[in-house]
Amino acid sequence: MSSVFFCPSTVWPAGEKIGFGYSSVRGWRSTGVGGVASVYLRPIRAKMAADRFRGRSGEFIEENGKCDCSVTERNTLVLSNVGNSTNIAWHECPVGKHERQKLLKQKGCVIWITGLSGSGKSTLACALSRELHMLGYLSYVLDGDNVRHGLNKDLGFKAEDRSENIRRIGEVAKLFADAGIICIASLISPYRVDRDACRAMMPYSTFIEVFMDIPLEICESRDAKGLYKLARSGKIKGFTGIDDPYEPPLESEILLAPIDGVCPSPVSMAKQVISYLDDKGFLEA
Numbered sequence: 001m002s003s004v005f006f007c008p009s010t011v012w013p014a015g016e017k018i019g020f021g022y023s024s025v026r027g028w029r030s031t032g033v034g035g036v037a038s039v040y041l042r043p044i045r046a047k048m049a050a051d052r053f054r055g056r057s058g059e060f061i062e063e064n065g066k067c068d069c070s071v072t073e074r075n076t077l078v079l080s081n082v083g084n085s086t087n088i089a090w091h092e093c094p095v096g097k098h099e100r101q102k103l104l105k106q107k108g109c110v111i112w113i114t115g116l117s118g119s120g121k122s123t124l125a126c127a128l129s130r131e132l133h134m135l136g137y138l139s140y141v142l143d144g145d146n147v148r149h150g151l152n153k154d155l156g157f158k159a160e161d162r163s164e165n166i167r168r169i170g171e172v173a174k175l176f177a178d179a180g181i182i183c184i185a186s187l188i189s190p191y192r193v194d195r196d197a198c199r200a201m202m203p204y205s206t207f208i209e210v211f212m213d214i215p216l217e218i219c220e221s222r223d224a225k226g227l228y229k230l231a232r233s234g235k236i237k238g239f240t241g242i243d244d245p246y247e248p249p250l251e252s253e254i255l256l257a258p259i260d261g262v263c264p265s266p267v268s269m270a271k272q273v274i275s276y277l278d279d280k281g282f283l284e285a
């Protein structure tokens with residue numbers, strides 16, 4: 001059985017023409033560009049483009065508050081301005097999030113682990129990724145330290161750099177979640193407003209904030225990297241929890257804290273997160 005569908009200009013050069021293809025058991029084939037099809041399908045494409053713009057415009061406004069959302073409809077291609085990018089279009093692909101999730105038998109989401117340095121974020125991220133892997137689920141860890149080795153190596157630790165660090169990791173995490181992957185982001189992310197901005201980027205309820213509520217004394221006593229010692233002696237300035245603020249979440253989805261002064265093991269914390277994912281239906285397509 002095959003079904004007709006229309007493919008927007010991602011595949012074909014943007015402009016006048018529209019191609020169309022059909023799906024079959026093993027995929028789809030293009031019948032080419034334009035010709036008779038472009039004439040008959042133009043009104044349909046116009047509607048698709050308009051729907052697409054309606055669906056996306058609110059998101060653009062929310063993301064940076066700068067979008068003037070001026071629309072140029074030239075041969076039904078919708079162009080808009082987002083931030084400093086002018087005349088850009090949104091391209092849809094025939095394989096969407098839903099199809100990817102079906103393939104992976106899971107739902108994409110972002111598990112955002114926040115807490116002081118030494119609170120166990122990276123340890124939990126790794127334990128969680130390993131447990132999910134053993135259960136047959138695909139996850140990917142975006143660790144603050146690691147991302148600062150590449151994408152974010154231009155950023156330091158002053159407030160605006162941390163905000164940008166969090167924003168970029170939020171955007172990358174959003175892409176992973178859209179790919180259908182369980183994305184585990186572990187970074188201090190000390191400022192509430194930045195974490196909330198990441199939450200706001202994500203589809204409803206797919207941003208799961210995990211607060212490592214481990215007291216500073218415990219984190220400092222661990223001092224795995226010797227950074228607290230350096231911060232206390234003034235050799236590092238602006239260290240979170242010492243002379244830079246950490247704003248705890250007010251309503252995280254998951255709060256992990258010591259019980260009677262003892263921290264649960266990383267594996268038991270990971271299982272707590274997995275149990276949340278299971279309850280909320282993320283471990284099925």
Ligand SMILES: Nc1ncnc2c1ncn2[C@@H]1O[C@H](COP(=O)(O)OS(=O)(=O)O)[C@@H](OP(=O)(O)O)[C@H]1O
Nearest residue numbers: 117118144145157162165187188189190238239240
């Ligand atoms: N000034 C200062 N404050 C806090 N942390 C510092 C600082 N300088 C270096 N480091 C090391 O960098 C790691 C934190 O990076 P993040 O990207 O997670 O930080 S942030 O979210 O942008 O605040 C952090 O890693 P973790 O210990 O894993 O949290 C530290 O090792």
Ligand SMILES: Nc1ncnc2c1ncn2[C@@H]1O[C@H](COP(=O)(O)OP(=O)(O)O)[C@@H](O)[C@H]1O
Nearest residue numbers: 117118119120121122123222224263264265266
């Ligand atoms: N649940 C835990 N119980 C005891 N020690 C832990 C736990 N989680 C992490 N640790 C230890 O604490 C230190 C800091 O952990 P890490 O994951 O690097 O924290 P963060 O990424 O928040 O800086 C490491 O030495 C780690 O072995």
